[in-house]
Amino acid sequence: DAKTTQPPSxxxxxGRAANLPCNHSTISGNEYVYWYRQIHSQGPQYIIxxxxxNETNEMASLIIxxxxxxxxxxxxxxxxxxxxxxxxIVRGAHSGGGADGxxxxxxxxxIIQP
Amino acid sequence: xxxxxxxxxxxxTVTGKKLTxxxxxxxxxxYMSWYRQDPGLGLRQIYYSMNVEVTDKGDVPEGYKVSRxxxxxxxxxxxxxxxxxxxxxxxxxRRQAEYEQYFGPGTRLTVT
Numbered sequence: 001d002a003k004t005t006q007p008p009s010x011x012x013x014x015g016r017a018a019n020l021p022c023n024h025s026t027i028s029g030n031e032y033v034y035w036y037r038q039i040h041s042q043g044p045q046y047i048i049x050x051x052x053x054n055e056t057n058e059m060a061s062l063i064i065x066x067x068x069x070x071x072x073x074x075x076x077x078x079x080x081x082x083x084x085x086x087x088x089i090v091r092g093a094h095s096g097g098g099a100d101g102x103x104x105x106x107x108x109x110x111i112i113q114p
Numbered sequence: 115x116x117x118x119x120x121x122x123x124x125x126x127t128v129t130g131k132k133l134t135x136x137x138x139x140x141x142x143x144x145y146m147s148w149y150r151q152d153p154g155l156g157l158r159q160i161y162y163s164m165n166v167e168v169t170d171k172g173d174v175p176e177g178y179k180v181s182r183x184x185x186x187x188x189x190x191x192x193x194x195x196x197x198x199x200x201x202x203x204x205x206x207x208r209r210q211a212e213y214e215q216y217f218g219p220g221t222r223l224t225v226t
Contacts, residue, residue: 034213043118043204043217044157102215104157 004088009109018075020108022088025069031092033064035073036104037084044087044104047073078112085109116141118218120205126224127195135190135221137205144210146188147172148180150201151220157204163188164210195225 005023012018024033035047048055048062050071055062061074075082087107118139127133139146147162149172159172163182177199179191188207192199205218 032213036215041202041220041222043206043219044215045217046214049213102157102159104151106156 004090004105006086006088006105006108008106009111011111011113012075012078014080014112014114015077018078018082018110018112020073020075020086020088020110021070022073023070024088024090027068027090028092031090033062033068033071034089034091034102035060035062036087036089036102038087038104038107039081039084047086078110080112080114083110083112116216118205118207118216120203120218120221122221123219124222126226128226129196130194133192133195133223135192135203135205135223137188137190137218138186139188139205139207139216140186141207141209141216142185143207143216144185146182146205146207147215148178148188148190149204149206150174151204152201160190160203195223197225199223200225 032049032051034049036044037047038044048057048060050062050064064071085107087104089102121136144165148160149157150160151157158174160174160178161169161172161180163169166182166185169180169182182188203221203223206215208215
């Protein structure tokens with residue numbers, strides 16, 4: 001699996017867009033970019049994933065560069081409850097089974113300021 | 115409500131005393147797995163199961179056992195716990211070919 005690099009921490013004002021970067025320069029053609037978050041020792045929560053195209057759901061948007069070597073997770077209107085550690089994970093597509101131990105690195109600790 | 119539940123949420127035990135942490139999901143997911151989370155080491159997969167009666171080792175299986183007799187349940191068994199198994203444990207599930215994993219709330223285990 002490709003390794004990822006994220007800043008250790010970021011601040012964002014409540015109500016503003018939070019933009020979390022992730023570098024994955026060794027990503028291969030069939031690997032997806034996933035984002036999860038973990039709010040203080042709770043179970044990680046899936047946010048979004050993508051392969052090449054930008055993706056949007058009710059939680060966030062994912063922007064992947066054309067060369068796929070980096071991506072940005074965007075929380076459009078951050079609230080205090082978005083304070084969490086955000087993990088960017090690169091992983092091959094599921095083949096239907098097998099080990100899929102997601103490798104959670106250190107992530108980015110996003111702190112939303114009131 | 116779709117969810118993964120774990121019990122107990124907190125457990126303090128002594129070395130060598132067998133224990134079981136239960137995990138149950140109500141989403142009819144085929145795939146379930148166990149992770150442990152330790153400071154500085156991130157989440158590491160212990161065991162996983164692709165379906166009933168099908169289990170396999172993850173990255174750190176030593177000292178643990180699992181079983182999958184029913185689709186909804188995936189208990190984690192520590193036959194003889196040791197202090198190095200003190201950790202935060204998460205159970206997770208997903209549909210076989212989907213990307214989104216649902217995690218339980220975690221079980222904080224302390225072995226003295």
